[in-house]
Amino acid sequence: xxxxxxxxxxxxxxxxxxxxxxxxxxxxxxxxxxxxxxxxxxxxxxxxxxxxxxxxxxxxxxxxxxxxxxxxxxxxxxxxxxxxxxxxxxxxxxxxxxxxxxxxxxxxxxxxxxxxxxxxxxxxxxxxxxxxxxxxxxxxxxxxxxxxxxxxxxxxxxxxxxxxxxxxxxxxxxxxxxxxxxxxxxxxxxxxxxxxxxxxxxxxxxxxxxxxxxxxxxxxxxxxxxxxxxxxxxxxxxxxxxxxxxxxxxxxxxxxxxxxxxxxxxxxxxxxxxxxxxxxxxxxxxxxxxxxxxxxxxxxxxxxxxxxxxxxxxxx
Amino acid sequence: xxxxxxxxxxxxxxxxxxxxxxxxxxxxxxxxxxxxxxxxxxxxxxxxxxxxxxxxxxxxxxxxxxxxxxxxxxxxxxxxxxxxxxxxxxxxxxxxxxxxxxxxxxxxxxxxxxxxxxxxxxxxxxxxxxxxxxxxxxxxxxxxxxxxxxxxxxxxxxxxxxxxxxxxxxxxxxxxxxxxxxxxxxxxxxxxxxxxxxxxxxxxxxxxxxxxxxxxxxxxxxxxxxxxxxxxxxxxxxxxxxxxxxxxxxxxxxxxxxxxxxxxxxxxxxxxxxxxxxxxxxx
Numbered sequence: 001x002x003x004x005x006x007x008x009x010x011x012x013x014x015x016x017x018x019x020x021x022x023x024x025x026x027x028x029x030x031x032x033x034x035x036x037x038x039x040x041x042x043x044x045x046x047x048x049x050x051x052x053x054x055x056x057x058x059x060x061x062x063x064x065x066x067x068x069x070x071x072x073x074x075x076x077x078x079x080x081x082x083x084x085x086x087x088x089x090x091x092x093x094x095x096x097x098x099x100x101x102x103x104x105x106x107x108x109x110x111x112x113x114x115x116x117x118x119x120x121x122x123x124x125x126x127x128x129x130x131x132x133x134x135x136x137x138x139x140x141x142x143x144x145x146x147x148x149x150x151x152x153x154x155x156x157x158x159x160x161x162x163x164x165x166x167x168x169x170x171x172x173x174x175x176x177x178x179x180x181x182x183x184x185x186x187x188x189x190x191x192x193x194x195x196x197x198x199x200x201x202x203x204x205x206x207x208x209x210x211x212x213x214x215x216x217x218x219x220x221x222x223x224x225x226x227x228x229x230x231x232x233x234x235x236x237x238x239x240x241x242x243x244x245x246x247x248x249x250x251x252x253x254x255x256x257x258x259x260x261x262x263x264x265x266x267x268x269x270x271x272x273x274x275x276x277x278x279x280x281x282x283x284x285x286x287x288x289x290x291x292x293x294x295x296x297x298x299x300x301x302x303x304x305x306x307x308x309x310x311x312x313x314x315x316x
Numbered sequence: 317x318x319x320x321x322x323x324x325x326x327x328x329x330x331x332x333x334x335x336x337x338x339x340x341x342x343x344x345x346x347x348x349x350x351x352x353x354x355x356x357x358x359x360x361x362x363x364x365x366x367x368x369x370x371x372x373x374x375x376x377x378x379x380x381x382x383x384x385x386x387x388x389x390x391x392x393x394x395x396x397x398x399x400x401x402x403x404x405x406x407x408x409x410x411x412x413x414x415x416x417x418x419x420x421x422x423x424x425x426x427x428x429x430x431x432x433x434x435x436x437x438x439x440x441x442x443x444x445x446x447x448x449x450x451x452x453x454x455x456x457x458x459x460x461x462x463x464x465x466x467x468x469x470x471x472x473x474x475x476x477x478x479x480x481x482x483x484x485x486x487x488x489x490x491x492x493x494x495x496x497x498x499x500x501x502x503x504x505x506x507x508x509x510x511x512x513x514x515x516x517x518x519x520x521x522x523x524x525x526x527x528x529x530x531x532x533x534x535x536x537x538x539x540x541x542x543x544x545x546x547x548x549x550x551x552x553x554x555x556x557x558x559x560x561x562x563x564x565x566x567x568x569x570x571x572x573x574x575x576x577x578x579x580x581x582x583x584x585x586x587x588x589x590x591x592x593x594x595x596x597x598x599x
Contacts, residue, residue, distance in 0.1 A: 022440035030452045141588075145528060145580040147535045149555060150573040153562055161565045256447045256536075263540055264559070275540055278455040286455050293448045301443060 008309050016302040020295065024076070027290045028069050076291060082284040084277075091288045095270060099292065102262070102269035106254050108185060109192040114247060117197040121204025121243075126231050128209060136201065143198035148260040152191040159187065188261045195257040196250050203246030211239040241311040248304030252297050338589030344582040348575075351395055352402040359392035364547055372558070372566040382567035384558050390568050393554055394575055400550035401576070404461060404534055408468035409527045415469070416476025417519055421507045423477070424484035435481070442474035446533055454542040464543060468530050475529075479522045483515040524587045528580045535576050551576045 075082060081091035124136040143151060159165050211217065212235055220234045262272040274289035351358065360380075361367050366387045373383035381390040419438075423431040453467045487493065488511065496510050537543035538552030549557060554572035561569050 018436075019440045019443050022437070023444055026441070026444065027452060030449075030456050141584055142577075142581065145532075145584045146573070146577045147532045147539065147552065149536065149539045149552075150577060153555070153559075153569060153573060156562055157565055157570075161563065252445070255445045259447050259451070260536060260539065274451065278451055278542065281455060283455070286452060290448055290452050294444055297445050298443050 005309060009306050012302060012305050012309065016298055020298055021073075023294045023298070024073055024291060025069065027287055027294065028072060029065070072287070076288075081288045084285045085280075085282045091285055094273065094285065095288060095292070098268060098270045098273045101267070102258060102271065105185070105188055105192070105262075105267065105269060106251075106258065108189050109196060109254060110251060112189065113193045113197040113200065113250075116193070117200035117250070118204055118243070118247075120197070121201040122208055122231070122236075124201065125205045125208035125212065126227065128212070137205075140198040140201045143194055144202065148191070148195050148257045149264055151194050152187075152261060152264045155187060155191050155194070159190070184267075188265045188267050191261050191265075192254060192257050196253050199253050200247060200250035203250060204243050207242035207246055208235060208239050210242070211235045214238075241308045244311055245304045245308040248300050248307060252300040252304075255293055255297055335589050337585055341582040341586035341589065344578055345586060348398055348402055348579050352398040355395050355399050358395050359389075361389040361392045363388070363392050363396045365389075372561040372564060372568055375567050381571045384554075384568045385560055390554075390571060393549060394551070394572055397549055397551045397554055397572065398575070400461075400544050400548060401531060401534065401552070402579070404465055404468070404544070404550070405527055405530045407465045408530050408534075409472070409523060411465065411469035412472040412526060412530070413476045413519070413523045416473045416478075417480040417515075418507075419473070420477045420480030420482075421484045421511050421515075422503070424481050424488050425503050425506055425511065431481075434477070438474040438477050441470075442478075446471045446529075447536055450533060450537045451540070451542060454537065459537075459542055459545055461544065464534065464537070468534060471533070472526050472530060476522065476526060480515065480519060483518055484511050487511050487514045521587050521590060524583050528583050531576065531580055 072082070079092065081095065083089070084091050084094060120136055124133045127133050208231075212231075217230060217235055220230045225234070258269065259271040259275065261267065262269045263275050266272070270289055270292060274286060274293075277285040277289065367389050368379055368383035368387040371383065371385050371387045373379055373387065375382050379389050379391065381394060384390055384393060419434060423434045449471050450467055453463070457463055493506060493510055496506055501510075534543055534550065535552030535555075538550050539556045541553075541556060544550040544553050546553070546557075551572040555569060558566065558568040558572075
């Protein structure tokens with residue numbers, strides 16, 4: 001049976017690679033739709049036609065789009081991300097530090113939200129229909145149906161304006177002590193944890209409820225097994241696949257949340273860099289950031305599928 | 317099986333029974349719809365006019381929801397903002413769902429390489445995070461209302477397609493489709509008269525969910541300054557404009573957010589409380 005798992009996983013990886021090519025194609029051509037000539041924009045209105053023509057050749061702008069795409073994609077694969085239009089720095093240098101900042105934020109959020117969400121999701125499913133379950137369900141629907149920036153502004157209002165525990169929007173970029181560290185991370189992490197946990201609780205609860213509805217759980221109940229035993233011994237092992245899948249999928253919501261959270265709290269991460277790049281229309285930078293996000297998203301959803309395949313007991 | 321039938325609400329006078337939460341949610345949605353249509357009649361002050369000497373003014377009898385960062389009346393701006401938020405979202409969701417559902421039914425009925433090609437391509441499209449797609453397009457073409465509507469609908473076509481295709485594939489396996497095929501009906505007849513009526517309920521529920529996603533994405537983009545551009549403002553843009561009032565807890569920051577939340581939560585609640593017959597027809 002291991003052979004079957006291997007072939008399923010390999011085919012999923014192949015699909016991921018094909019998707020990546022299609023996505024990079026889409027990102028490249030979306031940014032090609034920019035009206036106007038890049039060389040003219042860079043040099044300004046006063047540039048001589050010779051200068052514009054020279055820059056066009058230097059930037060390979062006079063080649064067909066497909067050749068430029070191949071060149072760009074080749075650069076991406078080998079780690080050469082090109083040069084920023086706005087400040088002439090290599091994009092790899094601009095991104096490196098920011099990328100690590102964003103990863104830290106995402107990592108800390110995952111560290112908090114996964115245990116919280118799994119506990120709430122599984123217990124809510126166990127006590128289906130109880131007051132506790134209703135409260136959890138209503139809260140998660142509430143968080144899911146409002147925009148991320150509202151979660152962020154509500155957190156600021158609660159923790160900074162009314163309780164005065166944390167500073168509102170002013171954030172120091174220099175971290176000297178543990179209190180500084182808490183100040184920088186607290187609000188963004190709280191906001192992202194809310195956004196991601198809500199999705200995760202909902203999916204986990206659904207996965208466990210679905211398993212609890214199966215005939216073998218009913219059988220265990222008829223045998224006289226205790227509720228704890230039913231959930232831990234009979235339901236959870238089978239719900240593991242869907243739960244792991246749910247966790248990976250919900251973590252992909254981090255990507256959307258991170259864009260808003262970094263902007264609102266002025267956090268020096270890659271999403272903030274990208275939003276600023278949109279303002280200055282720095283296309284190579286936008287393309288690179290967009291690809292990083294797409295790759296991250298693709299890795300998470302592929303991981304979700306692969307984990308679901310691996311943890312399916314029927315395939316073993 | 318008996319538990320399943322017991323859960324189904326008994327049929328009321330119209331064939332469906334509607335509970336209180338569902339009714340309330342529907343009322344809020346209708347209210348915002350009416351506000352969007354009659355916004356120009358409802359506003360007490362012109363939207364662009366500075367009427368208060370104070371900025372981030374508190375709620376008062378004169379300015380019901382306070383004033384914004386320039387001293388403009390917040391109530392008028394939110395009422396006018398309903399037009400952009402509701403209008404753009406309705407247009408986008410209509411385009412997204414029509415395209416997605418039609419493509420999904422075509423894929424399910426024709427099968428073969430049409431199905432494979434469409435599904436592969438749209439799956440790849442859906443693996444671009446939605447907010448990111450919006451950012452890239454807006455960076456490339458600039459933001460205007462038609463661009464926003466098209467971008468938002470393109471982002472949500474894959475989801476609508478997937479949903480409709482999954483439903484249509486089930487219906488497509490039924491005997492009456494085989495009968496229609498043997499009768500010699502063409503693809504368009506089968507789609508219009510045999511498949512569509514059978515998937516309409518769940519498709520409408522899905523349309524509601526997608527409307528929520530679109531409202532949230534539009535607000536998010538506007539909040540980042542990439543959505544509706546000044547001097548016009550939707551609810552997301554109103555939050556962005558007035559974010560400076562956040563440290564003082566100004567009503568100008570809170571009420572546009574509350575407006576968004578009231579709309580999206582109502583749509584979610586309405587769908588959760590839809591009569592069983594409409595929601596789960598496929599199951």
